[in-house]
Amino acid sequence: MEKGRVEAFSDGVLAVAITLLVLDLKFDTGPHHPGLVHQLGTDWPAFAAFAVSFFQIGVIWVNHHALLSAAARLDRVSVFYNLVLLMFVCTIPFTTASYAALLRSGGNDERIAVVLYGASMMGMSVGFSLLLGRLVTRRLLVRTLTAEQGRATRIRFGAGGLVYPVSTVLGLFWPPLMLIAYLVIAGYYMLDQTPILHTDDRLAESAAEE
Numbered sequence: 001m002e003k004g005r006v007e008a009f010s011d012g013v014l015a016v017a018i019t020l021l022v023l024d025l026k027f028d029t030g031p032h033h034p035g036l037v038h039q040l041g042t043d044w045p046a047f048a049a050f051a052v053s054f055f056q057i058g059v060i061w062v063n064h065h066a067l068l069s070a071a072a073r074l075d076r077v078s079v080f081y082n083l084v085l086l087m088f089v090c091t092i093p094f095t096t097a098s099y100a101a102l103l104r105s106g107g108n109d110e111r112i113a114v115v116l117y118g119a120s121m122m123g124m125s126v127g128f129s130l131l132l133g134r135l136v137t138r139r140l141l142v143r144t145l146t147a148e149q150g151r152a153t154r155i156r157f158g159a160g161g162l163v164y165p166v167s168t169v170l171g172l173f174w175p176p177l178m179l180i181a182y183l184v185i186a187g188y189y190m191l192d193q194t195p196i197l198h199t200d201d202r203l204a205e206s207a208a209e210e
Contacts, residue, residue, distance in 0.1 A: 003068055010064060010068075010082060014057060014061045014086075017089050017093055018061075021050050021053050021057070021093050023093075024050070024100065025050055048100075049100040049179065050096065052183055052186075055183065056182060062190075063193075064128075066192065066194060067194065070142055075138060075140060081131040082131055084123070084127040085127030088119075088120055088126075091120045092124075094116075095113075096117065098117070111172055114168060114175055114178060115172075118167065118168030118171065121160075125161040132153070133154055136153065145197075153194055160185050160188070160189065163185055
């Protein structure tokens with residue numbers, strides 16, 4: 001399948017997901033409403049969760065672009081792995097809103113919201129790892145990697161798959177700690193974790209034409 005169609009579809013899904021996050025940010029402007037400063041203080045979970053999830057999806061978009069730019073072509077299985085990634089990204093607005101709404105409620109609902117939020121991130125990470133693994137093992141990349149290089153790249157890029165579950169467990173004990181951990185993970189993925197995959201643009205274009 002042409003990369004362009006997959007990238008265009010993925011960009012559209014990511015754009016919608018990141019936009020939906022803002023729909024849960026609102027102020028009470030009715031009669032006798034509390035002051036806006038007061039509402040900002042009491043509703044801080046919604047704004048904090050929005051910022052973290054927006055940052056997360058933004059980093060996902062950057063790394064998705066980097067990953068597909070390193071691919072010479074995509075096969076049918078890699079396209080379905082991409083759909084798995086996008087499916088979990090689509091759940092992020094819902095789980096973010098649930099997490100923010102129940103962050104200070106305590107009890108079983110709060111724990112379920114934490115687990116759901118963590119599941120969105122863990123599923124997204126699994127989708128990314130499956131996609132990268134397929135590109136590496138099936139030699140769908142512009143650049144040919146040795147087995148050792150491919151293994152090292154998958155470990156480095158897939159580190160989040162180990163950290164997300166730990167962050168979720170931490171969130172069960174103190175939910176705000178989950179947001180802090182996710183910011184750290186996003187910071188890690190702001191750096192290029194797949195540098196070995198990339199080559200110059202002329203070689204990539206040549207491989208794509210072939």
